[in-house]
Amino acid sequence: MHEYSLVQSLVDRVETLVRERSATAVHRVVVSVGELAGVDPGLFRTAYETFRDGTVCERAALELRTVPASWACPACGRSIPPGEVLACSPCGVPARLAAGGDALLLETVEMEVP
Amino acid sequence: MCTTCGCGDTHLVPVELHEKILAGNDRVATHNREHFTAAGVLALNVMGSPGAGKTALLEATARASGGRWRMGAVSGDLATDRDARRLEKAGIPSRAITTGQGCHLDATLVHDALHGFPWEELDLFFIENVGNLVCPAIYDLGQAANVVALSVTEGEDKPLKYPVMFQAADLVLLTKCDLLPHLEVDVEQIRDGLRRVMPHPEVILLSAKTGEGIPAWVAWLEARRAALPRRHGHTHGPGGGHHHHH
Structure with missing residues (x-):
């Protein structure tokens, strides 16, 4: 389970932001989790709830946005339904994953600044 | 400070970032990759379940190489240096990275393991990851390619169950194929599963x-x-065009 080390990276990044902007509080952290990011949203949340004590994120709500993995043919644009072979047979090319489907991104940090 | 009335209130601001949470790891991975590329070393991240045959694969590679390649390895293991010792015996200079509770290698662990290891003299550098079909997949280490070992004994459903690992693979090795006569496993079904999770399925049965x-x-x-x-010629000396590994 690597969700704890990911949450640690997240909190470290937020701490840097808080320092840079002399923020007095962090209210909300928004993270997007691609279906193929290799991250279990439930575990990520549990790890966050556990790890945030005593950090700048102690009172910050975590908003998780899940991004489905959507595959399409880069030539004709036809979407490849989940579970199908990841290629477009009429065009003879491999499918391409839409942006975000395999990413774990820190989207927004809402904080109080002077 | 609130500029409207000077009351000293703070402002709530949303800071839009849209950045990778693993950006820190990726920076170190890029650094590793630059080193490998500059030294002409092919670095491979070898992943797979515990017991998939990663170490046996490297041993067989050393035998097949017959001295044609200078090979080296670092191997991630939770608690022992057994894999590294096996590789040393097979003629592959190796170093263990003991991860403790860590379920994966990250770019910094690999970077630190390079110190004092003669990796620059190698043709092939294997990074044998921790046995795990989940966590290692998302950490870039600076490798040129990901190789996933999946033994035929693990069953036909593994590609569909662990799509992230196989999607990250540049090559899948279906290992222990000598056992096929003793198993009720349909290799074609494994290949079919791989085609549904890998846009560029490259598979070798071995x-x-x-x-x-x-x-x-x-x-x-x-x-x-x-x-x-x-x-590019000698890149190690002073003025060689890139900074020496420190």
Whole structure:
């Protein structure tokens, strides 16, 4: 389970932001989790709830946005339904994953600044 | 401070970032990759379940190499240096990275393991990841390619169950194929599963024991080595164009 080390990276990044902007509080952290990011949203949340004590994120709500993995043919644009072979047979090319489907991104940090 | 009335209130601001949470790891991975590329070393991240045959694969590769390649390895293990010792015995200079509770290697662990290890003299550098079909997949280490070992004993459903790992693979090695006569496993079904999770499925069926498939694996390694950017003379000395590994 690597969700704890990911949450640690997240909190470290937020701490840097808080320092840079002399923020007095962090209210909300928004993270997007691609279906193929290799991250279990439930575990990520549990790890966050556990790890945030005593950090700048102690009172910050975590908003998780899940991004489905959507595959399409880069030539004709036809979407490849989940579970199908990841290629477009009429065009003879491999499918391409839409942006975000395999990413774990820190989207927004809402904080109080002077 | 609130500028409207000077009351000293703070403002709530949303800071839009849209950045990778693993950006820190990726920076170190890029640094590792630059080193490998500059030294002309083909670095491979070898992943797979515990017992998939990662160490046996490297041993078989050393036998097949017959001294043609200078090989080295670091191997991630939770608690022991057994894999590294096995590789040393097979003639592959190795170093263990003991991860403790860590379920994966990250770019910094690999970077630190390079210190004092003669990796620059190598043709092939194997990073044998911790046995795990989940966590290692998302950490870039600076490798040129990901190789996933999946033994035929693990069953036909693994590609569909662990899509992230296989999607990250540049090559899947179906290992222990010498056991197929004793198993009720349909290799075609494994290949079919891989086509549903890998847009560029490259698969080699092999046995480290009998040597079946090893020539195809060696050919893949040759092709990957040939695809490396050319080494530019001596890059190690002062003024060699890149900073020496410290």
